[in-house]
Amino acid sequence: MLSLNSVNWDPLLLTLKLAILTTVLLLLVAIPLGYWLAYSKTKLKPILTVLISMPLVLPPTVLGFYFLIAFSPNNAFGAWLDSVLGLRLVFSFGGLVIASMLYGLPFMIHPVLAGFKSLPPQYKEASKLMGRSRLDTLRQVLLPNMKPALMSGLVLTFAHTLGEFGVVLMIGGAIPEKTRVASIAIYEEVEKLNFGQAHLYSLVLFLISFVILFWVYTRGAKNWGGFGK
Amino acid sequence: MIKAHLHKTLKGPNGVMPLDVDIQFEQGSFNALFGPSGAGKTSTLRMLSGLLSPESGKITNHNEVWFDSEKSVNLAAGKRNIGYLFQDLALFPNMSIRQNLQYASGKNPNNALIAELLRLTELESLADQKPYVLSGGQAKRAALARALAQEPQLLLLDEPFTALDQKLRLEFQDHLLELHSRFGFSVILVSHDLPEVCKLAAHVWVLDNGSITRSGSPAIIFGLDRSDKQVTVLAQVIAKTATGLMVSANGQQFEIKTDHTNDKYGLGSWVPVGLPTDSATLLDNNE
Numbered sequence: 001m002l003s004l005n006s007v008n009w010d011p012l013l014l015t016l017k018l019a020i021l022t023t024v025l026l027l028l029v030a031i032p033l034g035y036w037l038a039y040s041k042t043k044l045k046p047i048l049t050v051l052i053s054m055p056l057v058l059p060p061t062v063l064g065f066y067f068l069i070a071f072s073p074n075n076a077f078g079a080w081l082d083s084v085l086g087l088r089l090v091f092s093f094g095g096l097v098i099a100s101m102l103y104g105l106p107f108m109i110h111p112v113l114a115g116f117k118s119l120p121p122q123y124k125e126a127s128k129l130m131g132r133s134r135l136d137t138l139r140q141v142l143l144p145n146m147k148p149a150l151m152s153g154l155v156l157t158f159a160h161t162l163g164e165f166g167v168v169l170m171i172g173g174a175i176p177e178k179t180r181v182a183s184i185a186i187y188e189e190v191e192k193l194n195f196g197q198a199h200l201y202s203l204v205l206f207l208i209s210f211v212i213l214f215w216v217y218t219r220g221a222k223n224w225g226g227f228g229k
Numbered sequence: 230m231i232k233a234h235l236h237k238t239l240k241g242p243n244g245v246m247p248l249d250v251d252i253q254f255e256q257g258s259f260n261a262l263f264g265p266s267g268a269g270k271t272s273t274l275r276m277l278s279g280l281l282s283p284e285s286g287k288i289t290n291h292n293e294v295w296f297d298s299e300k301s302v303n304l305a306a307g308k309r310n311i312g313y314l315f316q317d318l319a320l321f322p323n324m325s326i327r328q329n330l331q332y333a334s335g336k337n338p339n340n341a342l343i344a345e346l347l348r349l350t351e352l353e354s355l356a357d358q359k360p361y362v363l364s365g366g367q368a369k370r371a372a373l374a375r376a377l378a379q380e381p382q383l384l385l386l387d388e389p390f391t392a393l394d395q396k397l398r399l400e401f402q403d404h405l406l407e408l409h410s411r412f413g414f415s416v417i418l419v420s421h422d423l424p425e426v427c428k429l430a431a432h433v434w435v436l437d438n439g440s441i442t443r444s445g446s447p448a449i450i451f452g453l454d455r456s457d458k459q460v461t462v463l464a465q466v467i468a469k470t471a472t473g474l475m476v477s478a479n480g481q482q483f484e485i486k487t488d489h490t491n492d493k494y495g496l497g498s499w500v501p502v503g504l505p506t507d508s509a510t511l512l513d514n515n516e
Contacts (some may be wrong), residue, residue: 128280128306129280129306129311129312129379130335141321145321
């Protein structure tokens with residue numbers, strides 16, 4: 001029988017830390033990016049839209065593999081990061097966060113973009129005619145009127161990051177307290193036939209995911225719009 | 230005085246239409262842009278406001294150049310100090326009515342003016358409510374008050390009276406006239422309702438198919454030179470006489486002299502009757 005005192009909570013705490021950090025950082029990225037995608041008339045838009053959506057269909061190992069190559073100190077980009085910025089992203093928590101952000105981008109950007117597109121263009125025009133800056137318009141008019149869409153983005157990204165496996169394993173390995181998140185810990189515990197521990201991690205992830213998705217489908221579902229034009 | 234010469238090729242449901250508009254008006258004047266749907270009225274307003282760029286042309290306000298295609302001048306929409314009443318109002322749902330006005334008023338809102346606007350538009354008791362609480366007429370007044378909270382020198386109204394019943398329409402027109410005489414801003418009203426234009430505007434431009442066909446006071450444009458010589462009413466034949474037909478219209482009976490007493494005009498049939506307008510008189514019905 002598994003005693004709660006003997007449980008190693010590190011993988012769950014690490015998972016939560018990764019999910020919260022990824023979600024918050026992604027929101028900061030998705031708002032300007034979503035704004036630009038919603039209102040810009042650039043011809044690059046279709047290409048960018050496809051690139052952002054790629055993680056939805058690509059095997060996580062493909063992304064993880066390319067990250068591994070790019071961040072490796074043996075290659076130009078990784079070497080530059082290492083020597084100039086002192087960043088070693090392979091097998092580190094920082095690398096995990098960056099990989100998670102790229103992998104979770106579509107889950108944040110879709111609802112945010114749908115939120116921008118759901119607002120009548122007159123809101124932006126009216127604010128502009130009042131002489132208000134774009135930042136004022138964004139902060140005081142646009143974002144407050146798309147709160148449910150932002151909430152959907154936060155929740156879906158958080159839930160998705162909890163369950164990440166392939167990308168995390170490729171780029172982070174499974175270093176205890178650094179990159180050994182719950183999904184990987186479950187896999188390792190099962191390999192060691194340590195079913196009690198695996199069960200506990202699984203149950204916690206199951207419950208968190210259930211609660212989040214329950215919220216999304218009962219309260220936030222109507223804001224989960226398509227990708228638009 | 231604002232002078233505008235605007236040219237733009239518009240793509241509409243009926244294909245491509247060149248819009249060519251030349252207008253000018255004095256500060257404080259009440260003007261109307263009159264014409265059928267798709268004539269280019271809203272596009273003209275949007276170009277004046279800076280929300281839409283003309284392909285070529287020039288807009289000046291006194292000595293200030295707002296737009297000049299030759300010199301590549303295009304003053305940002307927010308710097309032209311124009312109040313705009315959108316067809317669908319665009320009140321911000323996250324703010325109360327008062328907050329909507331404060332936001333329009335600027336970083337340091339003019340709260341005395343806001344209080345006065347709320348009073349003049351009879352919205353004081355609703356000032357702290359969100360827009361979704363308001364009725365159609367109240368929402369229009371709130372949007373008008375918000376457009377004026379930024380103390381504009383020019384107010385653009387895009388068909389502001391649509392979707393209001395006759396009573397609310399008249400009330401809103403009275404509010405608008407009162408605010409105009411109180412604050413002295415210039416107005417351009419886009420409308421295709423003739424009595425409304427005649428009641429409100431001192432000057433009207435008739436826009437048809439992208440160009441202004443006539444310009445002047447509403448009385449001249451819609452009145453004297455367009456006055457019909459006769460008015461047509463439908464009357465019902467009630468009897469045939471030796472010299473014509475006895476007809477009934479509007480509860481009154483009279484005889485029409487005609488040779489055509491054949492079966493074409495059977496008893497009970499409806500016939501159009503032309504009555505001269507030059508002998509029309511005003512009847513007092515208030516007794």
